[in-house]
Amino acid sequence: MNHPDSIPLSVILEPLVFSDIVTGCQDMVYNAVLGIIQNETEAEDITQDVFVQVYEGLDEFRNESKLSTWIYRIAISKALDFEKKKKRQKNGGFLKKIFSGAAEEEAVSFNHPGILLDKKDDARILFAAMNKLPEKQRIAFMLHKLEGLNYQEIADVMHLSLMAVESLQVRAKNRLKELLKTYYTTHFK
Amino acid sequence: MNQEELDPSIDRVLNSFDGAEKAKPQPYILTRIQSRLNARATAGFWGKTSAFLSRPIVAGLGLFVFILVNIFVLANNPNPKTPASMATTTVSNYEFAIQVSSLYDIENQEP
Incomplete structure (x- = not known):
């Protein structure tokens, strides 16, 4: 084929x-x-x-x-x-x-079928955190991490420059770190 | 949870998509797509028209245009009926009015 x-x-x-x-x-x-x-x-x-x-x-x-x-x-x-x-x-x-708060619960419970078994719980937390990202950051992060596209391919798909995609990735990662920090400090005191 | 414990946990979550396989849709997706395409092809003129008109944006736009036309007509009416002219019409109608008898009057006529 x-x-x-x-x-x-x-x-x-x-x-x-x-x-x-x-x-x-x-x-x-x-x-x-x-x-x-x-x-x-x-x-x-x-x-x-x-x-x-x-x-x-x-x-x-x-x-x-x-x-x-x-x-x-x-x-x-x-x-x-x-x-x-x-x-x-x-x-x-x-x-x-x-x-x-039904929307929050629904997002947390998503179980992606392709994620490795030992990482499923962590992936569930990451999906919930990703939902709180701005749209462009979320798409860029998802295309890179889940789809495995490189930055140039993401730039082509999203009609953006390479620099813009790099910036989106950095901002998405930083925001996710903040969100995860809040999650862990509130859930595991 | 202190910072030293926090950082590895956050990194672990951020890397949880590593090694993930692509999710696969249910089998026979091509057959289902083909049946959708066939259904669209056989929808015909009225099917396509009703589907087009029932789109929220089209329906909303249609309503907006309808209201706009009404406002335009009301605002630009060259010969509006003022209450005074309506009153004249009513008076002249009364002058030419014929007294209509009820069924009781017809059946019980006095000599």
């Missing part, structure tokens, strides 16, 4: 090649979406939406960036849209949110 980035644009537009794109990128898309949404069922649904948009938008893909970069962009924007929509729905139950 060809890697999606190695397929020429003229060939990509043939319907049969679409199945190659799905097979080659499904784990990448699902993993990125799952890192943002932190819910397996919803992540799967969004993954399908992403590929529907990829199929419908293939004509507009101009080969200016790598196919995987373009698909990453669609996946991240879909996941963020979904997250915003979900937050808006939760804000509808304003009183419920104030008294129960």
Whole structure:
């Protein structure tokens, strides 16, 4: 099977090649979406939406960036849209949110299936802390740590300069350290 | 917890994604995507139109335009009916009014 980035644009537009794109990128898309949404069922649904948009938008893909970069962009924007929509729905139950703090509990309990068994508890704490980061810092950190992208690839996906990505990573790490320090000092006095 | 104990714990949490494998979606995702694409293709004109109109932003924009048109029409009405002209109309209507009898009057006519 060809890697999606190695397929020429003229060939990509043939319907049969679409199945190659799905097979080659499904784990990448699902993993990125799952890192943002932190819910397996919803992540799967969004993954399908992403590929529907990829199929419908293939004509507009101009080969200016790598196919995987373009698909990453669609996946991240879909996941963020979904997250915003979900937050808006939760804000509808304003009183419920104030008294129960349900959103916090849900985030803490997320268990990523790809994390090593002995690191699962720590990863759960890290996911909860990541949710408190500003959006760009969170995406940059997630793409680097969970997706394994280097800074240049992250810069391409996020339409940012290399310097901006480096700065985002440093700020994300520092903020996470602060958040984790607060977590440990309040939970383990 | 003092600083010496804290730092290793924080580093351990920050590095907890190391060695993580990519999560995999359920099998047959391609089949499900294809069925979604087929459903969209067979939705037809009315299906697509209703889906488009039911988008919150489109519906909201439509309502906004509707209200705006109403305000525009009310503000720019060239021949508004003032209360005085309405009163004249009412008076002339009374002048030409025909007394309508009720069923009781018709059945019990006095000689």
